[in-house]
Amino acid sequence: MNPRNALNFSGGPGALPESVLEQVRQAIDEVPETGLSILGISHRSDWFAGVVAELEDSVRQLLGLPPDFRVLFLQGGATQQFTMVPMSLLPPGGFADYVHSGYWSGKSIAEGRCSGDVRVVWSGADAGFSRLPGPDELTCSPEAAYFHYVSNETVEGVQFHDVPGRDDVPRVCDMSSDFMSRPFDAGRFSLIYAHAQKNLGPAGVTVVLVRDALLERAPVGLPGFLDYRVQAAAHSIFNTPPVFAIYVVLLVMRWLRDEIGGVARMAEINQRKASMLYRVIDGSDGFFRGKAASVDRSLMNVSFELATPEADRRFLAEAAAAGFSGLAGHRSLGGVRASIYNALSEEAVARLCGFMEDFRRRG
Ligand SMILES: *Cc1c(COP(=O)(O)O)cnc(C)c1O
Numbered sequence: 001m002n003p004r005n006a007l008n009f010s011g012g013p014g015a016l017p018e019s020v021l022e023q024v025r026q027a028i029d030e031v032p033e034t035g036l037s038i039l040g041i042s043h044r045s046d047w048f049a050g051v052v053a054e055l056e057d058s059v060r061q062l063l064g065l066p067p068d069f070r071v072l073f074l075q076g077g078a079t080q081q082f083t084m085v086p087m088s089l090l091p092p093g094g095f096a097d098y099v100h101s102g103y104w105s106g107k108s109i110a111e112g113r114c115s116g117d118v119r120v121v122w123s124g125a126d127a128g129f130s131r132l133p134g135p136d137e138l139t140c141s142p143e144a145a146y147f148h149y150v151s152n153e154t155v156e157g158v159q160f161h162d163v164p165g166r167d168d169v170p171r172v173c174d175m176s177s178d179f180m181s182r183p184f185d186a187g188r189f190s191l192i193y194a195h196a197q198k199n200l201g202p203a204g205v206t207v208v209l210v211r212d213a214l215l216e217r218a219p220v221g222l223p224g225f226l227d228y229r230v231q232a233a234a235h236s237i238f239n240t241p242p243v244f245a246i247y248v249v250l251l252v253m254r255w256l257r258d259e260i261g262g263v264a265r266m267a268e269i270n271q272r273k274a275s276m277l278y279r280v281i282d283g284s285d286g287f288f289r290g291k292a293a294s295v296d297r298s299l300m301n302v303s304f305e306l307a308t309p310e311a312d313r314r315f316l317a318e319a320a321a322a323g324f325s326g327l328a329g330h331r332s333l334g335g336v337r338a339s340i341y342n343a344l345s346e347e348a349v350a351r352l353c354g355f356m357e358d359f360r361r362r363g
Helices: 003-007 018-029 046-063 077-089 103-112 228-233 243-260 263-282 309-321 346-362
Strands: 069-074 095-100 117-123 147-150 171-174 191-195 206-211 301-305 336-339
Touching: 003 018, 003 346, 018 243, 046 069, 046 206, 046 243, 069 077, 069 228, 077 103, 077 171, 077 191, 077 206, 095 103, 103 117, 103 147, 103 171, 206 228, 243 263, 263 301, 263 346, 309 336, 309 346
Parallel strands: 095 117, 095 147, 147 171, 171 191
Antiparallel strands: 069 206, 191 206, 301 336
16 A cells, blocks of 8 residues: 555546555456456456446446436547537537636637537636636527536636526536536436546546437437447447446445445535635635635635745645645646545545645744
């Protein structure tokens, strides 16, 4: 066991539960049910078909998904979904409404525009993406082919705490950095995507939840790899899938169910972790400065800065020397960002809080 893994506050890929890492170590050598290394098991084996089936079931049960959702495990990351969504759902002559709430929604808009008419219904650019729109600031069109937003802006640390958009327009959400961190009403969504490397497992696999009715709207003649219908018909084994990554996501889902007790329990823990950190920031007399508006603060990515970039650098250097890693803000923003995904324990967050208070006392 490597104790530094427990203090990995990276924005992603990030921390995984120690009990999962332990099973992964064993699986590299030998998956108990097969006698083979996980790195050398065929994606066409019955064992792997069972892994995909169990994983799909776990996702359905953990989220209480309505039965008309397909559960897919795709490649290409969330970035490929920035393209697949408009390719499938944005007809010629139609348009889609997007919220521009930060770095990742900005990427989704730029990529979406390669495929069609993407309209920005609200932008936080003038506010430095430090806040999110209130319900009356969003003017979404009933004519839009769909409405797209990012539930948690990983870079800036702002998170929607309610569901924006209209219930009469298909709602599409990039939940990459808060998927499985809290319960939500899946019935209000048409398509949800989340790549693994924030809350679910290693990079290489992206979970896509899509309603049957939406699949019907995709144009015919898409390349199979980029066609949700083809991927659904192949049960996510259209070509060689990332067997290892999918297996680890299954281990993480078992951990979430058996060790944590489900998504609602996870949300309580995540709430406590975030509160601890924001309390230290708010109680620091401006020594630590939170970047996000209080009501829109993320429970997954706590972003803050000190008085000067030099102070940020000294904080990060001393934190690294004390065993904490991954605390530097995104390369586009600087500052400090503590990513406290599901696998980051309350003990680890308490230790970071202790370090911050100690650092402040030392000046
Ligand atoms: C990290 C992240 C992405 C990028 O995902 P890739 O798998 O690298 O394409 C997209 N959206 C959000 C919200 C993210 O946090």
